[in-house]
Amino acid sequence: MPFPGYDVRILRSNGSEADIGELGRIVVKLPLPPGTMSSLYKAPERFLQVYFSKFPGYYDTMDAGYRDDFGYIYVTARDDDVINVAGHRLSTAALEDVVMSHPDIGDAAVIGVPESTKGEIPLCLFIMKKGARKSEKAISHELVLMVRELIGPIAAFRLSAAVSGLPRTRSGKIARKSIADLARSKSVKIPSTIEDPSVYKNIKEVLQSFGFAKNAPDPK
Structure with a gap:
């Protein structure tokens, strides 16, 4: 539940309030209560641009989530990790939870890739566990059925598709944005915090097998 003094709302991208259970952007209606951050050091204009310009009259948390029937607010992901599939906003974290429930998968990342009719569709890269009993093709087929049933x-x-590795930082976070940029043939600068930069080579090959990253330069 929101702490007293905070008027927390869930908004759609057009600024209207989302329905109960509908995924949207978590914002806080102004004015903010005493004690909250009032500026960025030597960057007041940037503070206003980043946190208050997208939804005038609200502080933008940049988190995605929803409200249930009892008023509880659930934070599902950073809004950057939400993809828009034919007007439906889907959390990549929720999709990854389904994928990770497969017994033969040890790690996974879901990103949004361009699609002509739906705008974006999810693409999953997963790492098979050692000793996995099923083939990559069989696992991919089962994932489709699992997501269809649960989401x-x-x-x-x-x-x-299976990959040899995923770009994780030393703190354990997957650099999903770099994969999504690579899929869109954008130039990717490998963050210095990535533990194993060599994984991008295989990821690029897999993306190209789906018709993405066709003109992508090698990440450096």
Whole structure:
């Protein structure tokens, strides 16, 4: 539940309030209560631009989430980790939770990739466990069925493939944005915090097998 003094709302991208259970952007209606951050050091204009320009009258947390019937607010992901599939906002974290429940998968990342009719669709890269009993093809097929059952057909989940590794930082976070940029043939600068930069080579090859990253320069 929101702490007293904070008027927390869930908004759609157009600024209207989301329905109960609908994923949206978590914001706090102004004025903010005493004790909250009032500026950035020597960057007041940037403070206003980053946190208050997208939704005038609200502080933008940049988190995605939803409100349940009892008023509890659930934070599902950073808004950058939300993809828009034919107007439906889906959390990549929720998709990854389904994927990670497969007994033969040890790690996974889901990103949004461009699609002509739906805008974006999810693409999953997963690492198979050593001694996995099923083939990559069989696992990919089962993932489609699992996502369809647990999240629904609206996810349009059909693209998945095994990779040798995922770009994780030393703190354990997957650099999803770099994978998404690579899929869009953007130049990717490998963060210095990535533990194993060599994984990008295989990831690029897999993305190209799906028709993405066609003109992508090698990440450096």
